[in-house]
Amino acid sequence: MKKPLSLLFIVIIISSFLTSCGQSLSRYSVTYTDVFDTVTNITAYAKSQTEFDKAATAAHNELLRLHKLYDIYNEYDGIINLATLNRLCGASEQKVDKDIEYLLKTGLSYAEKTDGKLNIAAGALTGLWHDCIKNGGGLPSDEELYEAKKHISYKSVRLENGALFFEDPDIKLDVGAIAKGYAADRAASVLVSNGINDFLINAGGNVVPHGKKPDGEWKIGIQDPDKPGGQYRFKMAVSDRSVVTSGSYERFFTYGGKTYSHIIDTDTLYPADRYVSVTVLCVDSADGDALSTALFCMSVQDGKALLKEKGADALWIYADGGYEKTDGFKIDE
Amino acid sequence: MPTEAMRKPTGSRSMNRTAVSDLILVSAVVIIALVLLVVFSINRADGSVFEITVNGKVYGTYDLNKDTEIDVYGLCVVCVKDGEVFMKSSTCKGKDCVHSKPISKSGQTIICLPNGVVIRVPGESEVDAAI
Numbered sequence: 119m120k121k122p123l124s125l126l127f128i129v130i131i132i133s134s135f136l137t138s139c140g141q142s143l144s145r146y147s148v149t150y151t152d153v154f155d156t157v158t159n160i161t162a163y164a165k166s167q168t169e170f171d172k173a174a175t176a177a178h179n180e181l182l183r184l185h186k187l188y189d190i191y192n193e194y195d196g197i198i199n200l201a202t203l204n205r206l207c208g209a210s211e212q213k214v215d216k217d218i219e220y221l222l223k224t225g226l227s228y229a230e231k232t233d234g235k236l237n238i239a240a241g242a243l244t245g246l247w248h249d250c251i252k253n254g255g256g257l258p259s260d261e262e263l264y265e266a267k268k269h270i271s272y273k274s275v276r277l278e279n280g281a282l283f284f285e286d287p288d289i290k291l292d293v294g295a296i297a298k299g300y301a302a303d304r305a306a307s308v309l310v311s312n313g314i315n316d317f318l319i320n321a322g323g324n325v326v327p328h329g330k331k332p333d334g335e336w337k338i339g340i341q342d343p344d345k346p347g348g349q350y351r352f353k354m355a356v357s358d359r360s361v362v363t364s365g366s367y368e369r370f371f372t373y374g375g376k377t378y379s380h381i382i383d384t385d386t387l388y389p390a391d392r393y394v395s396v397t398v399l400c401v402d403s404a405d406g407d408a409l410s411t412a413l414f415c416m417s418v419q420d421g422k423a424l425l426k427e428k429g430a431d432a433l434w435i436y437a438d439g440g441y442e443k444t445d446g447f448k449i450d451e
Numbered sequence: 452m453p454t455e456a457m458r459k460p461t462g463s464r465s466m467n468r469t470a471v472s473d474l475i476l477v478s479a480v481v482i483i484a485l486v487l488l489v490v491f492s493i494n495r496a497d498g499s500v501f502e503i504t505v506n507g508k509v510y511g512t513y514d515l516n517k518d519t520e521i522d523v524y525g526l527c528v529v530c531v532k533d534g535e536v537f538m539k540s541s542t543c544k545g546k547d548c549v550h551s552k553p554i555s556k557s558g559q560t561i562i563c564l565p566n567g568v569v570i571r572v573p574g575e576s577e578v579d580a581a582i
């Protein structure tokens with residue numbers, strides 16, 4: 119009797135080892151620097167490095183595809199992207215890709231709702247600032263800004279039955295404020311279709327959580343503008359909603375000792391400076407991206423009204439260190 | 452069943468043999484368990500090594516406790532000193548990476564976006580995403 123029992127004991131030990139090795143999920147992480155001019159990180163729990171790599175590569179390919187589609191600075195062989203459409207749609211109507219149509223429709227509906235605070239047709243204005251930042255020269259002149267202001271009406275953008283036309287030939291589209299959110303959502307569905315269920319995507323401040331961590335909840339750290347890099351002003355757990363931050367310390371430029379954000383207020387024609395950052399909690403990351411940009415250029419009161427409509431929550435951080443938030447925005451104490 | 456029946460009458464000699472074979476089996480299991488434990492703890496070890504990737508491809512994995520300088524394709528120079536790693540110099544325009552603080556804890560990264568260079572200490576940090 120002694121031997122069969124000890125054998126059984128040994129078999130149980132070995133088999134429990136094997137099953138735990140086979141089924142337990144390990145944590146994997148990858149960082150991409152070649153999409154949407156930002157840092158994109160995917161962290162996931164997968165059965166093996168191979169399984170993770172396959173899924174992450176598929177998600178990365180989707181991000182690259184959308185990056186090219188929404189690029190307004192470069193044209194690519196074989197695709198009609200926003201740069202191509204910006205060049206052609208002032209003169210003639212053009213058929214657009216489904217992913218462009220979806221994003222433009224979302225953008226135009228937010229333009230209506232926010233009275234142009236979120237404006238995907240403001241490329242003439244944002245391009246002016248982009249060139250200044252890129253060339254490191256001075257700020258745009260008032261003449262340049264007022265000239266640009268004449269050609270940023272989203273009402274001049276006509277999108278019907280998948281065809282795009284600009285009633286003002288000088289209109290330029292710029293979807294930088296909403297593209298990353300939509301792309302992060304798409305990357306998430308690619309991971310799911312590749313069998314990965316527990317993951318977190320962070321596409322330059324657009325965080326999409328899915329499933330859960332084996333040992334708890336996904337934790338997000340909202341950086342302290344005064345102490346960037348590893349110091350957090352707030353920490354929070356997330357599970358079912360995306361988190362999107364628009365912050366002046368995330369992407370900014372300095373000129374004459376002053377720091378400017380990359381979000382241009384289409385009323386003042388200058389970079390918005392009401393807040394240091396606005397973080398939005400929202401089911402859909404594309405909505406979250408649009409909301410955080412719009413809220414960045416609005417009073418807290420106006421922002422709250424807009425959030426209510428979408429069932430979203432937000433946290434505003436002021437330059438003096440103070441903050442404001444909606445009740446549904448839970449932060450760790 | 453037949454082996455059991457055959458062994459029973461042979462007495463204490465075979466009991467000893469059973470004990471010896473049990474001992475071998477048990478020690479084999481212990482050794483396998485130890486090997487698995489070591490393999491797992493190496494996989495999970497963090498804070499002692501870091502990895503450099505360029506455009507998503509691994510350039511190399513290095514010891515945090517060995518002071519050195521690593522030239523990455525002439526794009527930038529990564530420096531390890533006193534258990535910390537930092538970007539010493541870079542060909543990029545903004546130099547955000549060079550201004551980043553040295554890192555040493557698991558989950559921390561230094562990123563040079565224009566050059567596609569990522570320095571990462573593997574493992575998990577206090578948050579899963581920083582925004």
Ligand SMILES: [Zn+2]
Binds near residue numbers: 541545548562566
């Ligand atoms: Zn750099």
